[in-house]
Structures are given as C-alpha cells and as structure tokens.
Amino acid sequence: MTKFVRVIDTMRCMGCRSCVAACAVENNFTPEAPWNVMVEYETGAYPNTGRVFATLNCMHCENPPCKTACDAAGFKAISKNEFGVVLIDYEKCSGCRYCVATCPYGVPQHNERVAGLYPGAKEATPYEAIATEKRHPTHRKLPNVVEKCTFCWHKLEPAIAAGNLQAIGKDPRHTPTCDLVCPVGARIFGDLDDPNSEVSRVIARKKAAPIKREFGTKPQVYYVLEGGDN
Amino acid sequence: MKRLITLLAIAALAVPALATGPFNAALDETAEQIRSGALDVGKKYSMDFSDRFHTIHTKALGMGCVACHATQSYSPDHLYLRAAEFPQRGHPGPVPRADCIGCHQQQGSATPWYGMVRK
Numbered sequence: 564m565t566k567f568v569r570v571i572d573t574m575r576c577m578g579c580r581s582c583v584a585a586c587a588v589e590n591n592f593t594p595e596a597p598w599n600v601m602v603e604y605e606t607g608a609y610p611n612t613g614r615v616f617a618t619l620n621c622m623h624c625e626n627p628p629c630k631t632a633c634d635a636a637g638f639k640a641i642s643k644n645e646f647g648v649v650l651i652d653y654e655k656c657s658g659c660r661y662c663v664a665t666c667p668y669g670v671p672q673h674n675e676r677v678a679g680l681y682p683g684a685k686e687a688t689p690y691e692a693i694a695t696e697k698r699h700p701t702h703r704k705l706p707n708v709v710e711k712c713t714f715c716w717h718k719l720e721p722a723i724a725a726g727n728l729q730a731i732g733k734d735p736r737h738t739p740t741c742d743l744v745c746p747v748g749a750r751i752f753g754d755l756d757d758p759n760s761e762v763s764r765v766i767a768r769k770k771a772a773p774i775k776r777e778f779g780t781k782p783q784v785y786y787v788l789e790g791g792d793n
Numbered sequence: 794m795k796r797l798i799t800l801l802a803i804a805a806l807a808v809p810a811l812a813t814g815p816f817n818a819a820l821d822e823t824a825e826q827i828r829s830g831a832l833d834v835g836k837k838y839s840m841d842f843s844d845r846f847h848t849i850h851t852k853a854l855g856m857g858c859v860a861c862h863a864t865q866s867y868s869p870d871h872l873y874l875r876a877a878e879f880p881q882r883g884h885p886g887p888v889p890r891a892d893c894i895g896c897h898q899q900q901g902s903a904t905p906w907y908g909m910v911r912k
Contacts, residue, residue: 602876604869619874628906635904636838659838664846665897665906667890669875774872778894779908792872 565728566647567714568755569742570762570771571618572787575749578603578616582741582750586620589715589740591693591702594680596672598712599741606790615788618750620741621670621712622773622782623649629662629671636661646723647783648714650701658707667778671709714752715739728754732762755783823853824902861893862886 578601586592586599599620606613627649630641640655641662651662651671662671680691695703699717704710715738722730722737730737732753742752753762765771766785773782774792786792826832827849834853837844850856862885867876871889879887896903 597874600874600877602870602872602874606870615870617872619872626908631904631906638838657838660840661838661846664840665890665893667873667907669873672875777891779898 564756565645566755566783567623567719567731567752568647568762568766568783568785569714569739569750569752570765570769570785570787572749572765572769572771573615573617574787574789575747576616576618576745577747578614579746581744581746582618585740585744586712590713591691591698591704592680593674593704594678596674596710598672598710613789615790617786617788618741619668619670620784621649621714622668622780622784623647623714624783625781626779628665628667628778628780632661632665646719648716648719650713650716651709651711653700653703653705653708653710656708658709660709662709667775667780668782671711673709674704674706676706677704715741732760820854820896820902824896827853828904858885861888863889 580601583597583599583601587597590598592598599618601616601618603614603616606615623643625643625647627641627643630643630649633639633641636657636659638655638657638659640652640657641649642652643649658673660671660673663673679687681688686692701710701713701716718737718739719731722728722734727737732738732742732751735743739752742750751762751765753760755763755766757763769787771785771787773784774786774788775782823832827834832853834848835845838846840846850861851858864886866879867873867887867889876887894907895901897906898908899905
C-alpha cells in the first residue's frame with residue numbers, strides 16, 4: 564500500500580513563505596482563496612521568546628469531516644482516493660460550505676468569485692487566460708465553488724498512471740511544489756507505508772505528529788511543533 | 794452597517810446556548826426529527842443565516858449566536874488556515890470548531906463528523 568503524507572518541521576522553517584508562493588503559482592491561485600497559508604505567532608515570555616511559523620494546507624484526513632458533511636448533504640463532491648488524497652469535484656460542488664463549517668483546520672476555501680490577480684486590470688494575464696480545457700480539472704476554477712490543496716494531485720497522477728510510484732517525493736515532476744522549493748528542507752513528502760522513505764524516517768526520528776488530534780480526523784500532514792498545537 | 798445592526802438585534806433576541814454536558818433525551822429526539830425530515834428546517838443547504846445550517850442550530854436547537862461565534866478574532870496561535878479572515882465586517886465573529894465536537898462526535902446526538910471510523 565501507498566499512503567502519501569507530508570511532514571512540516573516548524574523548528575527548521577524560517578518563515579520565508581516560498582512554499583506559499585510556489586503553491587499559488589503551481590495551482591492557479593485566485594485572490595481570497597489560497598491553498599497554503601502561513602500562521603505566525605510568538606511563544607514564551609520575554610526574554611525567552613520564540614517565533615513559530617506554521618504553514619497550513621489540506622491535512623488529507625483519513626476521516627475527512629468535509630467529505631462526511633458533503634455526503635450527508637447529498638452532494639458527494641468530495642472523495643478520498645486509495646493514495647489518501649482528498650479531492651473536491653468542482654462540477655458537483657454546490658457551494659453550500661458544509662465542508663468549510665466542519666473542517667477543524669479552516670482549509671476549504673469558498674471561492675465566491677474567481678477574482679483576477681491584478682485588481683482593476685482590463686485583461687487577464689496570459690497565465691490567467693489559459694483555457695479551461697487545457698487545465699487540469701483541479702485548476703478549472705469556478706465561482707461559488709469550494710477549493711483546497713490537492714497534494715498537487717496533477718503531479719502525482721501521471722506517476723501513478725505510469726506505475727512509477729517510487730518517483731513521487733523524489734522526482735520534482737512528481738512532488739508537490741511547496742515541498743520542492745523549501746530552502747531549508749522543512750517540508751518532506753512521501754510514502755508513510757514505506758518505513759525507509761525519508762518522510763517516514765523524519766516522522767519517527769523527530770516524533771512528528773498531526774495537529775488537533777482531538778477531532779479524530781486522522782490527518783496525513785505531520786508537524787514538528789514545539790509547545791504543541793492550539 | 795444595516796446588516797450589522799440586524800445581526801446584533803437577532804443576537805440579542807436569541808435564546809441562550811444549550812447546556813453542554815450530558816446530553817438529554819430532548820436533544821436526541823430533535824436531532825432524529827431533523828434527520829428524518831419530520832421537523833422542517835428548510836431544504837437549502839448553505840451557511841447563509843437564513844438557510845438550513847443556522848435554522849437547525851439556532852431555531853430548532855435554540856442555540857444563541859455566542860454559543861458558536863466568538864466576539865473577537867482567533868487567538869494568534871490558533872492553527873487555522875482562514876484565521877486571518879477574521880474579524881470580518883457584517884460577520885458575528887469566528888467560530889472555534891472545538892465547540893462542535895460535543896454534539897458531532899460518535900457518541901453525540903448529531904451526525905458524527907468527528908472521531909468516526911470511515912466505512
């Protein structure tokens with residue numbers, strides 16, 4: 564079996580936000596609906612203070628409350644595939660936002676309107692003007708639809724189709740872009756079911772754990788986070 | 794501004810929050826009536842104040858706005874992707890999702906979003 568997970572080491576992260584920018588470029592970001600966001604806060608009391616940079620993206624939960632709520636409402640727009648990736652089908656999404664309501668991590672973004680990158684610009688940039696049919700389904704942005712991080716499914720899918728699973732997390736073409744660009748190696752992506760993968764080893768060695776475990780959602784993104792989560 | 798005043802008016806009139814703690818039979822019963830459709834809570838699935846979500850929690854269950862909506866912003870160390878969206882104009886305030894666990898866990902009265910085993 565293969566189970567894709569990510570580990571984010573907030574002790575290494577220096578808050579540069581390269582991963583935030585890379586996600587925006589890779590995934591046809593539209594303003595007001597970011598998929599990867601950094602939360603930054605101070606810890607401790609003077610003079611022993613610290614600063615935490617924690618990036619948040621979809622946790623691709625084993626028990627995704629977003630999916631349960633979407634199914635209960637009858638839309639069935641959210642799926643979790645055999646590799647552990649949670650995806651939203653924009654064609655089925657009704658924009659009801661029950662996923663927004665139930666996600667404990669604030670991940671699903673209701674894209675009220677597909678806003679342009681330059682406010683007031685008369686024409687879309689060539690990047691924004693890419694035709695719908697030329698985009699991966701996860702990049703076909705629609706108004707009144709909820710979207711979120713896909714673990715860069717458009718990059719994993721070709722490797723899976725080619726039976727080249729071992730490239731995922733190693734080959735830049737088949738690794739989520741946020742994880743590729745981190746200059747300090749604070750993000751690692753790979754297969755948790757392979758005990759020898761780098762991600763498995765880092766999770767074990769650094770005792771990384773998912774956040775907000777009290778919700779019982781079993782997230783697939785692990786954090787090295789001093790002082791615990793809130 | 795007008796929207797805000799309306800909201801505040803609704804907030805002031807709203808019934809105080811249901812007591813948490815051991816859930817009573819009445820809650821179980823109302824929950825079942827909502828699920829079976831015996832209690833009419835509307836058909837429009839949406840978070841808009843006039844639609845199902847708020848009709849269920851505020852009218853059918855009698856929860857006050859402050860049972861869910863905190864008046865301030867989220868605490869700076871709250872690990873929540875959309876945290877920076879709040880405070881928001883015309884919005885009664887951010888909702889800490891930990892408040893939902895009680896009713897929406899496996900042993901709760903309502904549909905379990907949390908702590909459930911995937912079928």
